Every structure is written in C-alpha cells, then in structure tokens.
Amino acid sequence: MRPDLELMTSTEPDPRIVALLDFIDQHPTRPIDRQSASWVVDQIGLSQGNLVDLTACGQRFMVAVLFESMDNPAGAAELFVLGYRPSLGTPEQLVEAVAWAEAKAARSSARCLEVSIPPVLMPLELVLRAQGYQLMYRLLTMHLGHVAPPNELTVELPGDLGWANLSEDNVRSAHDCYRRAFAGTSGTQVPDLELFRSTILKAEQTPRVLLSGDRVVAFSRVAWHDEQAGRGEIRAVARDPDFDRARLGQAALLEGLRTLEQLGATSACLEVASDNEPAVGLYEKFGFQTQEVAEVFQRTL
Ligand SMILES: CC(C)(COP(=O)(O)OP(=O)(O)OC[C@H]1O[C@@H](n2cnc3c(N)ncnc32)[C@H](O)[C@@H]1OP(=O)(O)O)[C@@H](O)C(=O)NCCC(=O)NCCS
Known part of the structure; x- marks a missing residue:
C-alpha cells in the first residue's frame, strides 16, 4: 500500500485535518500541542505533499510528515511520526512508508534520513535496523x-x-x-x-x-x-x-x-x-x- 498523499488547497478547517489531529491526540508519539500539530499536518504534510497517512482494514494506524528542510549539521531530512496506534498494520506497510520518505528526501538533496522512535514505535525500530539504519542520538522528554x-x-x-x-x-x-x-x-x-x-x-x-x-x-x-x-x-x-x-x-x-x-x-x-x-x-x-x-x-x- 502507498502512503496516502494528497494536496490540499482549502484554508478552511477541513474535516480531514480534524480527523488527523484527533488521531494524533488519541495516539501521540511525541509531545506536541494541537496548534503545532495542526500547522505541521497542514503546512508541511498536506500542502507540500509530505503526509504519510497509513490505514489497515479501514483504520488509521500511523500519521507522519516528512521534513525536507535540511538546515542541520547532518543534512538530514526527518520523518516525523506524529501518531501511531500499535497492533494495527504490517511491517511491510512501514517498510513502504520509509522507502517513500527516502525517495522523496533523496530528490530534495538531503544527505540522510532521520527517524525518531519513542517506545510506542518499537515495530518501526525493527524495520529501520533491518534497512541499515543506525542509532545516532536520543531525544529526551524532560x-x-x-x-x-x-x-x-x-x-x-x-x-x-x-x-x-x-x-x-x-x-x-x-x-x-x-x-x-x-x-x-x-x-x-x-x-x-x-x-x-x-x-x-x-x-x-x-x-x-x-x-x-x-x-x-x-x-x-x-x-x-x-x-x-x-x-x-x-x-x-x-x-x-x-x-x-x-x-x-x-x-x-x-x-x-x-x-x-x-x-x-x-x-x-x-x-x-x-x-x-x-x-x-x-x-x-x-x-x-x-x-x-x-x-x-x-x-x-
Ligand atoms: C543551550 C543554550 C541556550 C545555553 O546558553 P548559554 O548562554 O551558553 O548558557 P548559560 O551561560 O546561561 O549557562 C547556564 C547553564 O547552562 C549549562 N551549560 C551552559 N553551557 C554548557 C555546556 N557547554 N555544557 C554543559 N552545560 C552547559 C550550565 O548548567 C550553565 O550553568 P553553570 O555555568 O552555572 O554551570 C545555548 O547553548 C544555545 O543557544 N544553544 C543553541 C540552541 C539550543 O540548543 N537550545 C536548546 C534546545 S531548545
């Protein structure tokens, strides 16, 4: 299955954005307030065609956005998983989402792709290790x-x-x-x-x-x-x-x-x-x- 990518043109509150934000609220992976999540989903995800919206059997199980801007020392694009619901979906779907992010990041001239994995995203960690990803640093919530x-x-x-x-x-x-x-x-x-x-x-x-x-x-x-x-x-x-x-x-x-x-x-x-x-x-x-x-x-x- 392809990550679900769609360009949006409307600036009005959109039912799809509301549904995505509700999912992120219910299944958060990182601390993010709703206003920031709304901006990330709308401006980075939907407007730039950088949204990963995965479903299995009609149920959403992962929402992520790809940050292509690379003003960081590693020249890294970042796949930022905002919401994840464990026990739905398959490793193959995650592999495909990562492959899509790599291809898109490579076109933007990023030198590498970063993905952060909080404990709830353990299935993605196994996928990444199998794809040759290496642990670089840790992100602390204090x-x-x-x-x-x-x-x-x-x-x-x-x-x-x-x-x-x-x-x-x-x-x-x-x-x-x-x-x-x-x-x-x-x-x-x-x-x-x-x-x-x-x-x-x-x-x-x-x-x-x-x-x-x-x-x-x-x-x-x-x-x-x-x-x-x-x-x-x-x-x-x-x-x-x-x-x-x-x-x-x-x-x-x-x-x-x-x-x-x-x-x-x-x-x-x-x-x-x-x-x-x-x-x-x-x-x-x-x-x-x-x-x-x-x-x-x-x-x-
Ligand atoms: C993080 C940052 C704001 C610290 O600013 P700073 O002006 O160097 O900090 P201060 O001189 O006020 O130091 C205050 C305390 O910070 C800690 N600190 C500062 N530099 C440190 C260093 N190199 N190593 C370890 N602790 C350090 C110390 O506890 C220090 O207190 P102390 O001198 O009594 O031990 C600055 O390095 C910065 O702007 N970094 C880039 C932006 C950033 O990373 N922001 C944080 C993430 S949002």
Missing part, C-alpha cells in the same frame, strides 16, 4: 514539576539588554539569532525566514526576544502542552553565539518559565537531543528530569 525558578538562578542583565515581544519589527533579526544559535545542534529543523515569519508571528503565545538595540540576542518561546493539566512547554530557548558570556541561555529559560507562570501553568516539559550538552546542562540546572527517551535513527541516502 519535565519540571513547577514553573517558579529559585531566586538564586536569577540573571542580572546588562543595562542595554531588554525583553520584548517578537514582532514584525524584529522577526528578521530573531530568525538570524535562531538560525545561528541552532546551527550544529541535533534534532532541530530550522525553517527559512518566510516559514519562520509566517508561523512564529501567528503563534498563540507570542515568543519573547532579548534586544540589544534592534538586534535580537536571545529568543524564548513557550506553548501550552496540555492546558487542562496546567502543563506548559518550553518550545525553544536560544542565544546568539556571539553572546556566550552573559548567561543569556539561563536568562532565556527564566523568561520562558516566567511566561508560563503568567499563563497559569504549574509544570513544564520540553524535548531536547541528548547530545546537546549545553541545553541538557541548562535544563538539569533548573531541575528538569528526563521522563521519556526516543531513539533517533539515521541512514545515508
């Missing part, structure tokens, strides 16, 4: 049981730096800061300026940027992960590589936690690559603890 950081972690910022909302005025500089900060980190697909602008300016929780004049030197973005449970998510903290001696990473995380506190969150979670030592060190310093581990496999195309 949790913090509160959002008010201890006073001793407060950072005194130099007088010429101040936090502001991300806006049309600073989005270009924010993208530059984000792109340069994330260059060289595993597990991150950095969008180009237009994609960054179109998504980030519409984000439900406006990201915060640390300005030095009109230059963005640090970035902090949060979202609700599960509003009913009071759990917020640190989506991204980053600081300009030129500003590595002012504790701006710590300041960006503090700003994220402050934003979550103002929203009314009582706990926080995030996802980070295990080989991103500065970030893991920063999160551990604040008390974040690893709750789940996904393995990230890669194969050269």
